[in-house]
Amino acid sequence: MKVAMIGTGYVGLVSGACFADLGHHVICVDTDAAKIEKLHRAEIPIYEPGLEDIVARNVEAGRLSFTTDAASAVPSCDAIFICVGTPPREDGDADLSYVYAAAQGIAAHLEGYTVIVDKSTVPVGTGDEVEAIVRKQNPEADFDVASNPEFLREGNAIDDFMQPDRIVIGTNAARAKEVMQALYRPLMLAETPIVHTSRATAEITKYAANAFLAMKVTFINEIADICERVGADVQDVSRGIGLDSRIGTKFLQAGAGFGGSCFPKDTLALTGTARKVGRPTQIVEAVMAANAERKxxxxxxxxxxxxxxxxxxxxxxxxxxxxxxxxxxxxxxxxxxxxxxxxxxxxxxxxxxxxxxxxxxxxxxxxxxxxxxxxxxxxxxxxxxxxxxxxxxxxxxxxxxxxxxxxxxxxxxxxxxxxxxxxxxxxxxxxxxxxxxxxxxx
CATH class of the missing domain: 3.40.50.720 (NAD(P)-binding Rossmann-like Domain)
Incomplete structure (x- = not known):
């Protein structure tokens, strides 16, 4: 299949390289000419173990390429993934300007049936807006919009893509579902669980997952403080509770607080969405406050x-x-x-x-x-x-x-x-x- 990745940041580059390694023909598009030029020189702009090798292998095989020209990349694609940044605005909500700009750029060049896929982490309703933008700009276009959130851990992203815990596909369109299943078919053959759901459900799933993991990190950090006062060992506590199958051992390592590109941004965006719909997330807001205090x-x-x-x-x-x-x-x-x-x-x-x-x-x-x-x-x-x-x-x-x-x-x-x-x-x-x-x- 022919796939375009709009954005060559962490998600776009890793996902694009991995899709190519699954046998698809992938072109990664970015407006940053300097970044594309580096990729042409086989210079990887981010550090991720294994990424340099997988990029080089698939470039050599002719399955992976890079360009700044969306007009040449978008036509005849089976799927186009939006993988641009969604940084927090001053009010805490996700800045979706890059997502919407990508949608506008895609709309002008669509040819034939195409699935436009939100891979970026976006609030509920973003897929609806992307669909409206494309429909307005190109009323004759034949397309569907799907949500396919990423669950890549930095430092382990290649394995997370190739051996995922699950793949979440959000669309109610039968043709879009068929395209997405074909893209992920090699992983489905390995019995990877596929969660088919609505677009809105897929969008909220990513935020809910990261908020829950952030809560686990914050919880064990607070337990660690108690342990220090009473002479207990938090690592033994983590093992003692983590072996409970209802809890699990991951993300129960006490430390200096969570950070990175996902947890802080996504918990903030989730609380913003919750306030807008009149259902404040008291637990998640407490997690954010506790993590700031932790540092x-x-x-x-x-x-x-x-x-x-x-x-x-x-x-x-x-x-x-x-x-x-x-x-x-x-x-x-x-x-x-x-x-x-x-x-x-x-x-x-x-x-x-x-x-x-x-x-x-x-x-x-x-x-x-x-x-x-x-x-x-x-x-x-x-x-x-x-x-x-x-x-x-x-x-x-x-x-x-x-x-x-x-x-x-x-x-x-x-x-x-x-x-x-x-x-x-x-x-x-x-x-x-x-x-x-x-x-x-x-």
Whole structure:
């Protein structure tokens, strides 16, 4: 089948490359000429494990190409996916201007029956508006609009596309359903569950999924705070409740709060929709407030671990992206925590395996190191903000020698209190007791 992806950001590029790998002919369209030129040079604009290889393989096979010219890409397509950004506006609602502009651009060039697919995360009713825009601009066009929300986790997106938990297809049009089933047929043969539903239901499903996961993250963070006060271990609590099949183990890792391109934006958009229809989401609004407060409290935790003052002290920081295996800095906890530490008088020396290029655009007056050990010499404390694998296997003897004091604040719980005590550290983590060298608890 012939497929066009409008937008070559995270969703469009990953989905386009994966559809090509399933055997379809895919052309990715973007108005950003510089980005398209980079893709022509085999330069991938985002960091996602495995993406460079899958793009190169399918370009070489002739199934994947890139252009800025929608007029040449849209005609004769079986399906056109809208994969543009929907960032939050100042009032919190999703900015749909890019979606509507894409719809207008598609409308002018339609030939033959085409399914226009909203892949972007959009509020309920967006598909209706896209259909109205196309119908107004091209009354003779033969098309249907479907919703096919993405559920790609950054850092694991290729596997999530190729081995999804489910595929949600929102349309009541029989022809559109047939086209979508043909597109996903290779995954259907692998017995991937397909949820066929209405367009509006598909649109709300994506928001509901992310809001629920954000709630799980926030819930376990609050349980972690209780654990610290009563001497319990939040990781054991997570396992104890996660093994309940009704709850599940995923997204029950205590930490510094959620961030990224989806949870903050989608919870905000969902609350906006809920208010508009007169059904405020009290739980989701509480989750948003608690997550904002979480980041402030994590900064306070660092200051307390450093003796209640970080004036003039150097803090070595490992990781600034919102999660490992991505260079994405959108709503990363570091964007709140590090400025708060700087306001309290700390000098920040940081390293991230992939995120420093993006981080430099958002974080100021940071000393950037060339590797993990580069943040440590003479630092008063070591702070772990992102759980990159390379931080899990540090030479702890070297770390202790490099630091001014053997103090580690681990906001991702990648080490155990017992091993850190044996290694001679004062070790602060999340939802667990603090230990000093030899295992003495504070």
């Amino acid at each position: 402030r409290r994590m900064a306070e935790k660092v200051i307390a671990a450093c003796g209640d003052s970080i004036e003039g002290k150097t803090i070595g920081v490992l990781g600034v992206t919102f999660k490992p295996n991505t260079d994405d800095m959108r709503d990363a906890p570091s964007l709140d925590i590090l400025p708060l530490l700087q306001q309290a008088g700390a000098h920040i020396r940081a390293y991230d395996p992939e995120g420093m290029g993006q981080a430099r655009k958002h974080l100021k007056d940071i000393e950037w190191a060339d590797d993990a050990y580069g943040v440590m010499p003479g630092a008063d404390a070591l702070l772990i903000l992102t759980e990159w694998n390379e931080f899990r296997v540090l030479d702890l003897d070297r770390v202790r020698r490099e630091l001014k004091a053997p103090l580690m604040i681990d906001l991702r719980n990648i080490y155990t209190p017992a091993e850190m005590a044996r290694a001679g550290f004062e070790y602060h983590s999340v939802g667990r007791e603090t230990v000093r060298p030899g295992g003495l608890k504070k």
